[in-house]
Amino acid sequence: MxxxxxxxxxxxxxxxxxxxxxxxxxxxxxxxxxxxxxxxxxxxxxxxxxxxxxxxxxxxxxxxxxxxxxxxxxxxxxxxxxxxxxxxxxxxxxxxxxxxxxxxxxxxxxxxxxxxxxxxxxxxxxxxxxxxxxxxxxxxxxxxxxxxxxxxxxxxxxxxxxxxxxxxxxxxxxxxxxxxxxxxxxxxxxxxxxxxxxxxxxxxxxxxxxxxxxxxxxxxxxxxxxxxxxxxxxxxxxxxxxxxxxxxxxxxxxxxxxxxxxxxxxxxxxxxxxAEVDHDHDHSHEHERDDRSHTPTTETNGVDTESTASTATDSSVQSPLETTLGHVLSRPTMAVTRATWRRIRRSPNALVFVVLPFAIVGPATANVAIQWPQLVPVLVTLYAAAAVGLGTTLNPIGNERIALPAILTTPTGRRSVLRGHAVAALVPGVPTAVTVAIVAGSVTGYSVGQLAALVVVAVALTVGGVGVSLGIGSFLPNLKGPTAASLSPPELYAMVGYLFAMSLLSTPAFAGFAAIGSGNANPSELPTLPIYGPAFAVVVTVLLAGSVGFAGYRYAARTLDRYEAGGE
Amino acid sequence: MSDLAIETVGLTKRYGDETAVSDLSLEIDRGTVYGFLGPNGAGKTTTMRILTTLTRPTSGSATVAGHSIEDRDAVTPHIGYLPEDPPIYDELTGREQLEYVAGLRDLPSEEASERIDDMLERFDLLEDADKRIDAYSKGMRQKVGVIQAVLHEPTVAFLDEPTSGLDPRAARTMRNTIADLADQEMTIFLSTHILPVVDELADTIGVLHNGRLVAEGAPDTLKHRAETGEEGSLEDVFLAVTDETEYAETESEPTA
Known part of the structure; x- marks a missing residue:
């Protein structure tokens, strides 16, 4: 008792x-x-x-x-x-x-x-x-x-x-x-x-x-x-x-x-x-160092540590992708992007929701394929685009919680953090969504024009989706995590809200691409030329995703601007 | 340009009915160490947050490095801040964390690398620089936090309990570093409970109690004015000016 x-x-x-x-x-x-x-x-x-x-x-x-x-x-x-x-x-x-x-x-x-x-x-x-x-x-x-x-x-x-x-x-x-x-x-x-x-x-x-x-x-x-x-x-x-x-x-x-x-x-x-298992400490960073440095290492206290000479050049050793991005992005944004990739690699649980759309892609696509086969590429593209915004962009404040004082006391910290998270998601995300769109459209028999329209929709949904993700993630942050200084998955309700928003954003695309074959005597035969439907989808999706995505980004930026330590 | 690194006039912060900081006026010269003392809950952290633009005052005004705290973008390039919990990421190594902050501060890579190595060596962190921070002890995390706060050589560094969690050797290094930074004309706003640290480093000490500045002056001056009337220790001063009964009776101007 x-x-x-x-x-x-x-x-x-x-x-x-x-x-x-x-x-x-x-x-x-x-x-x-x-x-x-x-x-x-x-x-x-x-x-x-x-x-x-x-x-x-x-x-x-x-x-x-x-x-x-x-x-x-x-x-x-x-x-x-x-x-x-x-x-x-x-x-x-x-x-x-x-x-x-x-x-x-x-x-x-x-x-x-x-x-x-x-x-x-x-x-x-x-x-x-x-x-x-x-x-x-x-x-x-x-x-x-x-x-x-x-x-x-x-x-x-x-x-x-x-x-x-x-x-x-x-x-x-x-x-x-x-x-x-x-x-x-x-x-x-x-x-x-x-x-x-x-x-x-x-x-x-x-x-x-x-x-x-x-x-x-x-x-x-x-x-x-x-x-x-x-x-x-x-x-x-x-x-x-x-x-x-x-x-x-x-x-x-x-x-x-x-x-x-x-x-x-x-x-x-x-x-x-x-349990006495060192599960949190993978040694990928050590392998990473080994890969990028060919200077001799010294054995210190049982841990391989690079010599002082080699460590002095660490920050200049970058992957070709990082070097290329470094020419395009500001140094602060690039710093956030690089740090975000490193953190994700070591806390992959933060990306747990990214797999979600792919979990339902099979059964849902099978159902759609029976009734509206011409919409399957749009559906699959939507899944790919939505997945891009389900990572760290859906919890931008929660993932920075202990670091906020440092970020907010740097001149461009607030904007750099949002842009850095966005770039970290978009760099792998846009090519993935575009590839998915091209493959799915080609398999379904889309014409070149329709494929081009689908690619534009994919890019618009992916980029706009990341903006939406930043906005919703700032409104519904997950402020809990394994530790105060580690990445954490987005709030469950943020994920639900984001997927709902993405389904709304993609409605014009579905409506537009549904027009394919509607005027055809045999709907299973897709026309070889793009008709007004996909063009409508492109225009409305770009406008909608662009404006809503920008609004989401602005909301996230304002939330960070309004942030008050001690008042959170 | 003003010789003052920090100037506050009637700074007040209220949270609902609670007054965290009340009518605080400070004038802190450039290149000095200002020891900011006070019991728990006195309003020290709130003051630091206001001065670092992380919290807006309810009333009053302040300038840091000659810029109004209302203008966050103007102030932030000139300040560094170590809060009570170091703002660092568990997933990064110490070096990656510092490179990250250097990037955020837009420091050129080569210059950043030099400074990072210099500071890592100074704080005896070089050997562990490529280990992940989640494997660091509290003291090591604190060191990374301090380094990133001064890495860009700010005009004013706000350090909240910088010696917290440090062993005696590391604490000594920290004190030496703060002294060196002050010699380089950096202003250090130092909040701590460890009175000997302030006694050793501070040019001026301010004691905050219930949100009010109840004593301010050079360490020696304050010691002479200790409650005993004789030459006392800084602890005597602290205990005297933060005594509830005494304070309620006097409710006076700072003991300067």
């Missing part, structure tokens, strides 16, 4: 710290609110309220509540599917969060010297679960209320609410255990451990897209014991033939699973916190 109270105290205090951090940056709280609001809209679905029905016509919990009286079997089938999918999705998100969370990197010393290790671990876990619940619990409660309202039977709420909370708790704890357990299992391999975020994101989103794209996934999951949670949801709903035994087994199973999951968390966190 005393231990439970201590765990609750640890979780509550850590959570209070997080809440206060969010309060200092209200836009982060707003982002959570918007995320939960959108999730609630999806789950609750359409409601018989004037205007609302037109605003959100998709059926959801309320609609299925109204079907209970007439189609109870259909409701039961749907409940089993939704319960099973919800468990998988929540567990997946919690697993990903545990994979990326800095809380499990090193032990909180202040706790280890005050409370037993399991208490400290469970306290930290409690804080993590509370944070995850910000988003999930409001959605679950709103969905339960909507369903009960749809049935018109208040007693329904008891079963649905209890079942929803069991699903949420089970998904969160088991997902976290899987995430931390996996992380502990690969802790011994520096290479695997460093790439855990990227692999986790890809795996999760491929799973999600698979669930969404496949019409049979929900049904298949519902036939497993995961579907029994649907019975638990409807156990107090009169008229629905939910199996009480399934509901009881689901509840008991959750209890057993939670106990096992907590044990896994304790064991895994112990491994993570006390």
């Amino acid at each position: 005393r231990r439970a109270a201590t765990i609750a105290l640890v979780a509550a205090v850590r959570h209070r710290v997080e809440l206060r951090r969010r309060r200092d940056h209200p836009q982060l709280g707003l982002a959570v609110f918007l995320g939960a609001a959108v999730g609630t809209l999806f789950v609750v679905g359409s409601l018989p309220i004037p205007y609302y029905e037109a605003f959100w016509p998709e059926p959801g919990a309320f609609h299925y509540g109204t079907l209970v009286a007439d189609e109870p079997d259909r409701v039961l089938v749907r409940a089993r599917e939704i319960a099973a999918i919800a468990l998988v999705v929540i567990a997946g998100l919690a697993g990903l969060s545990a994979t990326t969370s800095e809380d499990w990197d090193s032990p909180p010393v202040e706790l280890l010297t005050a409370v037993p290790l399991p208490t400290a671990i469970l306290g930290v876990l409690g804080d993590e679960l509370l944070e995850s619940s910000w988003f999930v619990v409001p959605v679950a409660v709103a969905g339960s209320l909507a369903f009960a309202a749809g049935t018109g039977q208040p007693v329904v709420l008891v079963g649905v609410l209890f079942g929803s909370l069991v699903i949420v708790a089970t998904g969160l704890v088991i997902g976290t255990a899987i995430g931390i357990g996996t992380r502990a299992a690969i802790r011994g391999s520096p290479r695997l451990y460093r790439s855990r975020n990227a692999v986790g994101f890809v795996a999760l989103f491929v799973t999600f897209v698979g669930l969404v794209a496949s019409r049979t996934a929900g049904g298949a999951l519902a036939r497993t014991p995961l579907g029994w949670y649907g019975d638990l949801l409807l156990v107090t709903t009169a008229g629905v033939d939910a199996t009480l035994a399934y509901g009881v087994v689901a509840t008991v199973g959750s209890g057993v699973s939670l106990a096992a999951a907590l044990a896994v968390v304790v064991v895994s966190a112990r491994v993570l916190w006390f």
Whole structure:
């Protein structure tokens, strides 16, 4: 009992710290609110309220509540599917969060010297679960209320609410255990451990897209014991033939699973916190030095160190690319660009979101290819362009947080930092997006004119996207990281906002390129000459991406201008 | 051009109802070391942030190197700043970090390399210059922070606890370096809790308490005016002028 109270105290205090951090940056709280609001809209679905029905016509919990009286079997089938999918999705998100969370990197010393290790671990876990619940619990409660309202039977709420909370708790704890357990299992391999975020994101989103794209996934999951949670949801709903035994087994199973999951968390966190693995120190920089310097090295204190003579020339030894850029860029911007590349190479986790568009490119492209094959190159180009802005430009202030005093007290520091991050993303990004556009357009059969139009769209979206990325990243910075002086991945909500903005920016391109073949008797035969559609796409995309991108850059610059130390 | 490196008139900073700095007026000559003392929360860091243009004052005015702090672009070329936490990147090596800052300051590569090597050698960091900063001790990070603050040879260097985390040898090097920089006509605005450092280096000492300047003068002058009425130590001075009761009674002009 005393231990439970201590765990609750640890979780509550850590959570209070997080809440206060969010309060200092209200836009982060707003982002959570918007995320939960959108999730609630999806789950609750359409409601018989004037205007609302037109605003959100998709059926959801309320609609299925109204079907209970007439189609109870259909409701039961749907409940089993939704319960099973919800468990998988929540567990997946919690697993990903545990994979990326800095809380499990090193032990909180202040706790280890005050409370037993399991208490400290469970306290930290409690804080993590509370944070995850910000988003999930409001959605679950709103969905339960909507369903009960749809049935018109208040007693329904008891079963649905209890079942929803069991699903949420089970998904969160088991997902976290899987995430931390996996992380502990690969802790011994520096290479695997460093790439855990990227692999986790890809795996999760491929799973999600698979669930969404496949019409049979929900049904298949519902036939497993995961579907029994649907019975638990409807156990107090009169008229629905939910199996009480399934509901009881689901509840008991959750209890057993939670106990096992907590044990896994304790064991895994112990491994993570006390592993003696030098995973953060790759020696790429030493190899780098070896590559670029042919001067003899001296052995000092067991570490290869270049002689004084050779180090004196280090700053002048640059790659051909850096030398070329050095002729074009100002010295401050080049300094930021070079430092950003070096930092990314040594903290690749900061680029974890870059792989995101590629994770969904396969399934989504396959769907589009069936109906609108002429749009596949535009879609693939959009993915490539969007990926460019998902790196350090999406967290320009968060990545500089401890260095801001130095940057802001240099004459051109503010602008140089933004430009440097932008150049660091665009130099590899523009050629990549252009290559993707040319390859995809050529394979699809675009004419030379259409290819040229697509290339211009690719460049506009990439350059404009980086501006948008800087703006959104300045508005929603991620100010947490492995340490105050290291790169950190962008804020999750910044990533969502950025992808949403990019999808809007690319709308004219889709509209324009959709015109290809529209006047043709056989739409599968693409015309050999560009028509007004792609030209429209080029003009509008360049104007839109250019103006919005510039606005994003200006916003980021103004945010840095307004920055006040001590007032952040 | 004015002989003053720093001049403030009635500088005040409020955060809501809290007054961090109150009616602060300073006149600091060029090429001198100004020791800025005060208990925790006295407003020293806020003052430094105002003077380095990182925070705007609520009222009052200030010039640094002859430029108004309202004009950030005019002030920043002339200043260097070491905050309490050195503004450095974990992912870079010490040398890369310094090259980065030299680039930001638009220093030509060759000149930057020379200065970097010189400073690395002076601070005994040359052997570890190509190791990543995340492997550095607190003292080594502090050294990198100090070097990057003075690398461009600013007119005024603001150093917040520069000897924090340094071993005795490194602390000695730091004190010598500060003295050398002052000899080269650089003005050092030095905030620290370590009174012997200020005693040794400062030409003038200012003591801040509850946001107000409660004592100012040369170290010897202040020592003579210590509460004991006899020749005391700087610690006596500090304790006397920052005593809550005494201060509340006097609420007076700086003891200069």
